[in-house]
Amino acid sequence: MKKDKNSKAANDEVNMVEENDTAVNTEVGAEGNGEETNAANKEIEELKNKLEEKTRQCEEYMNMVQRTAAEFDNYKKRTIKEKEALSLDAAIDTVNAFLPVVDNLERALKAVQEVDDNPMKEGVELVMKQLKDCLEKMGVEPIAAVNNPFDPELHNAVMHVDDDAFGDSVVIEEFQKGYTMKGKVVRHSVVKVAN
Structure with a gap:
């Protein structure tokens, strides 16, 4: 045991x-x-x-x-x-x-x-x-000048006259035609401006 x-x-x-x-x-x-x-x-x-x-x-x-x-x-x-x-x-x-x-x-x-x-x-x-x-x-276009308002961007004023028959800053004569091409000025219009 x-x-x-x-x-x-x-x-x-x-x-x-x-x-x-x-x-x-x-x-x-x-x-x-x-x-x-x-x-x-x-x-x-x-x-x-x-x-x-x-x-x-x-x-x-x-x-x-x-x-x-x-x-x-x-x-x-x-x-x-x-x-x-x-x-x-x-x-x-x-x-x-x-x-x-x-x-x-x-x-x-x-x-x-x-x-x-x-x-x-x-x-x-x-x-x-x-x-x-x-x-x-x-795309060359002539610039409209005569009987239109003077625009220094498009026109070159070489003469200015006072004439009551025309409005203020109106182009009355164009000496040389201006042209634009596709919105850009090629040559400015040479113009005479009244008033």
Whole structure:
């Protein structure tokens, strides 16, 4: 019986040691599991931070791309406008070179106006008509001057008279015809203004 008691006591001690080992192993396992969980949580946090960083960088890059695209679009529009302005200026310079020819043809027509059946007159009229058609196709238009109000943007006044027959600042005579091209003045009208 003593043996049974001793074996029972030994069994109890073994059971107690096994319980203690299990508890220690459970604690160690829980600690090990906790360490793994902590490491996983840290890794998840790091990945979240990296994802947020990359998302922020992506947004910055997208903003830079959008700004660059907008700047390039503005550059293209500005370049087109500058090109059109240069083209118009070159066309105006060319038209200015032809305007003395138009003036001389108009003077020639006035000089031979009284003569009937003159082949020279008909030739000059045809050349004048052809030249005016070309200028019209280019968008060149004469400035209306006589009996219109004086406009310093369109007219160049070289004479001024006081005459009660006309209103204030009215053009009464045109010495040289002025022209515009696509809304821009090619040459101002040289005029006489009343009052």
